Amino acid sequence: MTMEHYLKIMDSHVHRYGIPAQVSLQGEGEPTLNHDFFNMAAHVRRIGSEPTTITNGSYKYPEHFAQSFKKIGISLDTLDPAEASRVGRHNLARVLEFIESVSSFLEVTIFTVAISPSFHAVAAWCQQRGLKHIVQPLQSKPDYNYRYPQHVVVHPRPSLYQCAYLQQDLMRYYAIDSGEFPCCFIKDARHYVSIADLKQQLANKQIPASCSGCKELK
Ligand code: SF4
Structure with missing residues (x-):
């Protein structure tokens, strides 16, 4: 989504519904891959709303989140590098470093899909670090x-x-x-x-x- 497109959607939304309490900048892919992701977050903050997102934790510069975010979600389904690679989450070490870093200045919630065989291990890991952990049940919808x-x-x-x-x-x-x-x-x-x-x-x-x-x- 381009910045121009994003602004059009936001203007239309604010015009019809007012300023939302929260804007979640995420969709079906990794949100930080959008080149304007942090510009969008800054815009959300500027209009008086709260930006949030759920990232896979692969972004290289965790400090960039400090500019506009107060809290974010991070997907983490396993602590096992082999299992992480199997489900397409390569470079688990970097993700864990990212979590360590952002949780020092942001409120972090870890999200684990309920079908992950490792969600108990992730829950224990979060508890040790004082991180909020949410296990996401899957929708039963055919889509x-x-x-x-x-x-x-x-x-x-x-x-x-x-x-x-x-x-x-x-x-x-x-x-x-x-x-x-x-x-x-x-x-x-x-x-x-x-x-x-x-x-x-x-x-x-x-x-x-x-x-x-x-x-x-x-
Ligand atoms: S019932 Fe339909 S509108 Fe309601 S949450 Fe489910 S998919 Fe969305």
């Missing part, structure tokens, strides 16, 4: 299939046809093409039309294809 094909479970049908993200406008998630979503759980947008369309389908006791299997659907 998570392509990343975690062996772990998708079928969610029971909802009885209330309600979702807190639609009832209370808990968040807005913006896709690279400026598509606006009510949550960050719609990974396959082929069947997605709009927030109003999701609300209408649920009011008609229909499960929108984009929401199928979602654990937030009650």
Whole structure:
């Protein structure tokens, strides 16, 4: 996402909803790979909002986070270098150094996916260092299939046809093409039309294809 595109989305959001309490600068890839990542974070801070992100901890200059961030999340699924490489997290040593460094000046939360066989070891490691640790359960939605094909479970049908993200406008998630979503759980947008369309389908006791299997659907 370019800076220009980001500013357009932010201006539109602030115009319609006001200044958000928090802006999470992250998507489906590593956020620090965006050349304007820290410019975006500075902009979030400038407008009076709180920038956050979840990084894989591979960024070489942890001190850059001090300019705009007060807290960040870092993904860490294992402490075993071989296992880390197997899941595409190369250079675990650098990630651990990054955590050590940023946690000296920022509030750090470690995120581990619940399917990681090492999440107990990561939890103990965080406890020793006084770091907050969150184990992320996987969504049971079919559109998570392509990343975690062996772990998708079928969610029971909802009885209330309600979702807190639609009832209370808990968040807005913006896709690279400026598509606006009510949550960050719609990974396959082929069947997605709009927030109003999701609300209408649920009011008609229909499960929108984009929401199928979602654990937030009650
Ligand atoms: S995907 Fe889940 S959280 Fe998002 S709108 Fe649908 S039911 Fe709600």
